[in-house]
Amino acid sequence: MPEGDAVWRTARRLHRALAGHRLEGADLRVPALATADLSGRRTVEVVPRGKHLLHRLEGDLTLHSHLRMEGSWRVHPVGRRHALGRAHTVRALLWTPARVAVGDSLGVLDLVRTSQEHRVVGHLGPDLLDPGYDGDRALHNVLSDPDRTITEACLDQRNVAGMGTIFTAEPLFVHAVNPWTPVGRLDPAQVEELLTTARRMLVLSCRVGRTTVTGRADVDADDAWVHGRVGLPCKRCGTAVRLATIGTQPQQRVMFYCPTCQGGLAPTDDGARQTPLGHGRRRYE
Template sequence: MPEGDTVYLAGKRLRAALTGRTLVRGELRHPRLAEYDLTGRTVTGVASVGKHLFTRFDDGRSLHSHFRMDGSWHLYRPGMSWQRPAYEARAVLATEERVAVGFALHDMELLPTADEPRLVGHLGPDLLDPDWSDAHAAEALRRLTARGDSEIGPVLLEQRVMAGVGNLYKTEVCFLRGISPWTLTRDVPDPAAVIALSRELLLRNADRPEQSTTGDLGRNQHWVFERGGQRCRRCGTRIRVAEQGESVYARLSYWCPVCQPGPAPAHAPRRAPRRR
């Protein structure tokens, strides 16, 4: 699932390309929205909230989209070939100069802009909120510590606690804080530092497509994420990987058993299991 910084960057690029411009093509190909045509509407702004994106129009409506596992927005010049198949396109918003195509956007809704809180009001503080304050940090801490009996890995993914963290940053935050993803939240030392680090990593990568947590934008971008069976960059121990979470919420967790002491599955393999 895309991280909050991916959605933030998509929103930033769409905002620069579309805001203040009138659509010469406004197709919505989602089954629930196929009857609507946005041609002639002017885009007044684009805003990201956690992993949600709102494209706003001059008629007081917003197009909501959520990336889920494989969604994305691409920008093209008129006449350019698309990088994904046309049958995956769920929205085509074109001006005279740019064409924005939303691919594999399973969750889309056209709603009054004033009603946007209906879709995001349940979320915790947005870690990439430009108006982030001590009050946001305090609210995120309150929500996180209220999950004291739950493992910290899934709690970090819970958008109702704080919005923006996906599996990559969950994994890397746990490594950098030296805690096992299976540690109960009540046993996490300095949970406020966990929140601060989550925000720091998202901010660090918010304006670029590369998501580096090591400071390296080359081949060594991550400490443990998707490195099951490889050597830890700090201590040389083999990185372990195991599924964590229940049902559709299960995700792979990667960790170094030396750098991240604490509870862990008894028979976790070193390499990620093959997906069928």
């Protein structure tokens, strides 16, 4: 699932292409919106809220979408509208005289009154990429269930919005915290540092224009401490990075970590040899 930085970049791309322009038409391919007519409405702005996108239109109307695992929004010259619209996975087409925005494989698409956006995003905790980010409230939310693992607490968008597995795994490694540690065993100052580091990494990724934890201009695909590096040597100690499940279904995830730097094997890790991604290891989805 795209993380907060990817959603932020998507919102900026849509905003730059559509803000201030009137829609010539819209094709919303979900049953509940099949008859919705957005033509003639001017785009006011497109903004992110955690992992949600809010496309605000004139007339107190917001087109709300969520990318989920496979979704995307792309902007193309309007002349490509008919060709792009043939794909069976397309869920939305929005076009002006110059540009067409294509929403493909969207996990959520609905229309709400702009004044009623709380109905779709009101459950979210403070957004790490919001200039007005409320760090005290986010910290309080994460600390509220001391028996929950720090990973699950950070990934819960009701606590703090924008963190996914990348921007949870990386701060946990940087601060040498085992991902399976119950929140109650951590000092509140440690949790505050984790959230601050996650926010710094997200902001850096927005500034650089791609997901990054270092910001290096010459970085290759290995721009991470642990995420995606299963079976490869830890950059800090040389121990093989490992991958194990965390949480319970349907919220179960997988988490990358270094057992030496982060306090031992996970309770769900049997210690069996794990090979690097793309080298015959069984795939984790």
